[in-house]
Amino acid sequence: MPSDRERTTAARRAGASVAGLMAEIADVGRDGARGGYSRPVYSTAEHELREWFVDQAARRGLDVETDRNGILWAWWDAPGSGRHDAVVTGSHLDSVPGGGAFDGPLGVASALIAVDRLRERGLTPGKPLALAVFPEEEGSRFGVACLGSRLLTGLIDPDRARTLRDPEGNTFADVAAKAGLDPRFLGPDPEAVGRIGSFVELHVEQGRGLIDLGQSVAVGSTILGHGRWRITVAGQGNHAGTTHMEDRRDPLVAAAAIVQAVREAALRHSGARATVGRIVPVPGGTNVIASSVSLWLDVRHVDDAVTAAVVERIHADARRVAAVEGCSVELREESLSPTAHFDPALRHRVGELLPEAPTLPTGAGHDAGVLAAVRPTAMLFVRNPSGISHSPEEHVEDDDAEAGAAALADVLAGLIGGA
Ligand code: GLV
Numbered sequence: 001m002p003s004d005r006e007r008t009t010a011a012r013r014a015g016a017s018v019a020g021l022m023a024e025i026a027d028v029g030r031d032g033a034r035g036g037y038s039r040p041v042y043s044t045a046e047h048e049l050r051e052w053f054v055d056q057a058a059r060r061g062l063d064v065e066t067d068r069n070g071i072l073w074a075w076w077d078a079p080g081s082g083r084h085d086a087v088v089t090g091s092h093l094d095s096v097p098g099g100g101a102f103d104g105p106l107g108v109a110s111a112l113i114a115v116d117r118l119r120e121r122g123l124t125p126g127k128p129l130a131l132a133v134f135p136e137e138e139g140s141r142f143g144v145a146c147l148g149s150r151l152l153t154g155l156i157d158p159d160r161a162r163t164l165r166d167p168e169g170n171t172f173a174d175v176a177a178k179a180g181l182d183p184r185f186l187g188p189d190p191e192a193v194g195r196i197g198s199f200v201e202l203h204v205e206q207g208r209g210l211i212d213l214g215q216s217v218a219v220g221s222t223i224l225g226h227g228r229w230r231i232t233v234a235g236q237g238n239h240a241g242t243t244h245m246e247d248r249r250d251p252l253v254a255a256a257a258i259v260q261a262v263r264e265a266a267l268r269h270s271g272a273r274a275t276v277g278r279i280v281p282v283p284g285g286t287n288v289i290a291s292s293v294s295l296w297l298d299v300r301h302v303d304d305a306v307t308a309a310v311v312e313r314i315h316a317d318a319r320r321v322a323a324v325e326g327c328s329v330e331l332r333e334e335s336l337s338p339t340a341h342f343d344p345a346l347r348h349r350v351g352e353l354l355p356e357a358p359t360l361p362t363g364a365g366h367d368a369g370v371l372a373a374v375r376p377t378a379m380l381f382v383r384n385p386s387g388i389s390h391s392p393e394e395h396v397e398d399d400d401a402e403a404g405a406a407a408l409a410d411v412l413a414g415l416i417g418g419a
């Protein structure tokens with residue numbers, strides 16, 4: 001088994017590199033206001049990245065198709081074999097607002113470079129290999145995380161998906177239609193799922209696990225259960241100058257108390273995480289007391305019953321603190337993903353192929369977590385020396401990126417077999 005350094009040197013000699021591919025897209029979707037990148041699904045920036053992927057795949061002689069849910073598949077067919085029992089790798093190209101460069105695109109660039117490494121080895125696949133790009137993994141435009149893989153696997157009702165709205169009020173159906181999809185055909189795709197023999201997603205690590213272990217690549221074990229809820233606080237919209245302080249029913253004042261209650265509810269349970277990362281006052285004017293406020297709540301815990309208990313507590317506390325301000329509260333689940341345990345047999349096989357790699361759980365969500373419910377799935381993580389993610393400070397060193405792609409190539413070679 002070659003060391004990370006030997007792999008990196010070999011990759012450099014061969015020309016194309018993960019860093020080189022990442023440099024090609026470094027200017028796409030930069031966010032001058034927030035810093036980092038804002039690449040919402042089906043925005044100009046994400047379209048540009050999808051076109052870049054299609055071009056890169058075509059240059060490698062891969063056959064690219066877009067399925068009914070907007071997932072891109074780039075196929076390296078195995079001689080004499082149809083598109084079934086395929087080994088699939090890939091990730092996403094959309095980002096959170098003001099996100100880092102690597103969350104998603106690292107997995108896509110690494111998949112492309114892994115194909116190069118396999119070709120350099122002169123490998124003829126014994127099974128088809130497909131590279132996949134999933135739309136709306138972050139759920140930053142339409143609210144539901146992993147929307148593409150949820151539609152594919154039937155984990156979201158397509159009627160609900162079609163009516164999801166972005167912050168400008170556009171429905172997912174309209175945006176999907178503008179992106180060239182037929183919204184009537186959004187939804188479960190058993191044929192596409194049936195082609196997947198196994199799925200391996202490479203991703204930048206979003207915490208400090210690999211920093212602490214002093215290693216560049218790890219094999220994933222679990223994805224922390226997580227969900228999103230929307231809390232709507234209703235009050236009385238009014239004038240900031242004419243409404244006496246004691247006469248107000250200000251939902252933003254209630255929202256401030258709710259944010260505090262969220263933190264306290266999470267602190268009651270070891271390992272629980274609860275976040276309000278987005279607050280939208282309606283109508284949102286400096287001299288306007290809001291009439292309502294939406295708070296987007298993200299709660300995570302390894303035990304799904306604890307997640308439910310935290311959310312229940314938050315709901316009760318939110319109603320109580322809002323009542324003090326004369327406001328009412330509604331809480332609605334937007335998406336829920338139970339803790340995902342990657343397939344033990346596939347994990348074992350990946351561990352054999354990467355004997356030096358440690359095993360790590362993750363607190364971040366991934367399409368791999370959705371696919372894990374229906375297909376043998378595994379993940380690889382690549383060290384992030386900042387330990388920070390969903391922020392412009394997310395980072396990957398070039399050598400680690402090459403080591404990640406080389407590790408992915410080793411895993412894919414082992415899984416597709418062939419000569
Ligand atoms: C996605 O990265 C998430 O964990 O929400």
Ligand code: MN
Nearest residue numbers: 096103138390
């Ligand atoms: Mn992310």
Ligand code: MN
Nearest residue numbers: 103104137203
């Ligand atoms: Mn991601």
